[in-house]
Amino acid sequence: MSSDYTLTLAPWPAEYGTNQTSGFMGVEYYDGGAVKEAVGTMLSPVGFFEFLIVPFASGDGLQYLRILAFDSPDTTYYQVPFAGFWDVIHLLFWCAWININVGLFNAIPMIPLDGGYILKEGVDRLLDRRGLIKYSGYVVGAVSYVMIVVLISLILLPYLLHM
Secondary structure, eight states: OOOOOOOOOBOOOGGGOSOOOSOBOOOOOOOHHHHHHHHHGGGSHHHHHHHHTGGGOOSTTGGGGGGGTSOOGGGGGSOOSSTTHHHHHHHHHHHHHHHHHHHHHHTSSOTTSHHHHHHHHHHHHHHHHTTOGGGHHHHHHHHHHHHHHHHHHHHHHHHHHTO
């Protein structure tokens, strides 16, 4: 069944440039090639970091990877091997994403975390060779306090700057 509708086009948003001669409809279309290209880059070192920002990605082709994290109409363009396939994909994505981020947080050089103990071992060995082992605790403590200040600043500064 075919239907005809009247469509009133709007002017193009400034982010797309002002030299457009046609009207703007505001409909986003599915670009299968962009999805394949985005998934193909996941195997590179840069692709790993793109994986970390998928939930926050909004441009530069990364928005096509959002199908890994969220339900979207784009998933209807794929053939699925079994019912619930996208539910499994979303579960695996979030398990991997949370594990990677927890591991990265654990590597922060702060003494209660594993990264802090790794830093302590390195500073102990470095200062022990020079006979300055007694300052090891001060160095590691200072780095730990700086990291606490940085983490608290990441949380509080956006709120303090927008008051």
